[in-house]
Amino acid sequence: MNRCRRPDPPQGGRRGGPVTNLPTDARRALMLLSELVEPGDAELDDLLADTDPIEAVKKIWEGDVPDRLRRLTSASVSCTPDPADRAEQIAAATEACGARVLAPGDPDWPEQLRDLHLVCDADEPHVRPPRCLWVRGRRDLAELCGRSVAIVGSRAASEYGQHLADDLAADLTSAGWTIVSGGALGIDRAAHLGSLARGGATVAVLACGVELPYPKANHSMFNLIAEQGMLLSEWPPGSSAMKHRFLTRNRVIAALTAGTVVVEAADRSGARNTARYAAELGRVLMFTPGPVTSSQSVGVHRLAREPWEARLVTNAEEVVEDLTGIGGPLATPPPPQRRPLDRLTEIEARLVESLPRGYVVETARLAAAAGLPTETAAETLERLQRMRWVDRIDNRWRLARPSRP
Structure with a gap:
């Protein structure tokens, strides 16, 4: 660079x-x-x-x-x-390669990326939210990722794993979900192609410039993704792929989506890194089973033994059930209803919007995410609890279940 x-x-x-x-x-x-x-x-x-x-x-x-x-x-x-x-x-260079730059505050900026403030770790200095994104594609990124699921896994995937990832992606696409993955060989490629085959607007989160076909074997697939969906990167055009950048981009895959499905992963697979981010962000973490004799199943099966509440899934219907809490035949889920935030004060709305769905957050961390003094946040959260917007668990808070009128 x-x-x-x-x-x-x-x-x-x-x-x-x-x-x-x-x-x-x-x-x-x-x-x-x-x-x-x-x-x-x-x-x-x-x-x-x-x-x-x-x-x-x-x-x-x-x-x-x-x-x-x-x-x-x-x-x-x-x-x-x-x-x-x-x-x-x-x-x-951005204009020359047909890309554009999104920044926080843009209408099509995915606000869920802000949740990465909740997993800031002093031992990992590169986990903060993106400061901007280069994108190739004509779609609205916020809209695409409003109902999305990540499918990730091993590059050295078996035929079984690729077939399963393809089927999951195709069926989820038909049900109205956007597939997000990392554009790599193996499981990522199978997931993207499964979505593209159903006319889906899949999203590939890259570890290099959006104009660079890495890996080169996926060049034609990247062009299709740019036409139907979106290529995105945190690095400017001309930036080459490096090992540490794959780990950095994994946090974006996890933060963009409502849940992550891991399909085949070795013990030290980068997919487990994505899974950890998903769990820490309070996203739904899922995995598919594989042969216990396969090295590509070791990392997946270990998820079941981690304290992350990973859920075993075998088909798209089970993925949707875990994401929505609604079982039954696979169908296009209704668009999420907008909450009447206009009824709240500015400070109340900031706290509600800073609470990621399904995540329990301490008062101090929530105050920091919302940019408020801890005392102000605590008083406001108690008021929101009385209004049934949030639930309190000891000194932690989560969004209340949507049962209010």
Whole structure:
């Protein structure tokens, strides 16, 4: 991603005088920041919480940031004397490959990605929500992922696993669900193709630029996905796939969807990483059984022994039942009814929207997610409990079951 020989980092202090040649708008600034710092970085996320993207670029170029962030960006900054020009280059490359950039606040930005704030871990600095997304496709991403399920699994999948993933994806697509996966070989490919075969608008979350066919064997499939559904990435055009980026993107797959189905996974499979994120986000976690003699079943069967409440499924009907709580013959689920948030105050609505479905959250963490003082959040949550919007479990909260009129 760097465009010149990496120099020695500066030894503390500022990097120079005030920077005036800054990106012209916040979206371009976010694009530049995404090239500078890997997605989900906690320190950059904290900086953006305190200042706007353009000011964040200025602070980074002037070295007015924490030591770790300064060291992390020093080589790229030294290679890029004109941040505004580089931001324009990224924007031009985005347009040239037929992509566009979504940012928080856009109408088609999936708000459920905000839930990643609830799983922030000091030991994992790259789990914060995306700061922007590059997408290829004409569909509305928020609408596509409003009723979606992830199907993930092994790259070295068996014929059985690929057949099962294809069938699940096809049947779920016919029932009105969007299939989300990672665009890899094996189970991912089978899930995408199963959805495409039914005319589905499947979503592939990539670990490289949206214009790069990785793996190359899936080139034609990616073109179909861009036509019928959506390719998306947190990395700008030209970014190559790297091992750590696959793990980083897995959190997005889990956060976008209502649930994750793991179909075949070895003991150290990346699919188990996606499963962990799904469980921590309070999403429905499901798995399909396989032969106990197969190494590709080890990681799947271990899910049943984890404290994650993973559910065994064998067909699309069972997946839908676990996602909706409604059994019976497979049918297109009705669109979710909008809650009358306009009846609530702004603070009440912020707390309700910060509570992910099916997840129990402590008061302090919920207050942080909603950007409120803990005392204010506690008082408001008690009021929402009386209004039957939330349920209290000790000092934790969850959305009440939708039984109110």
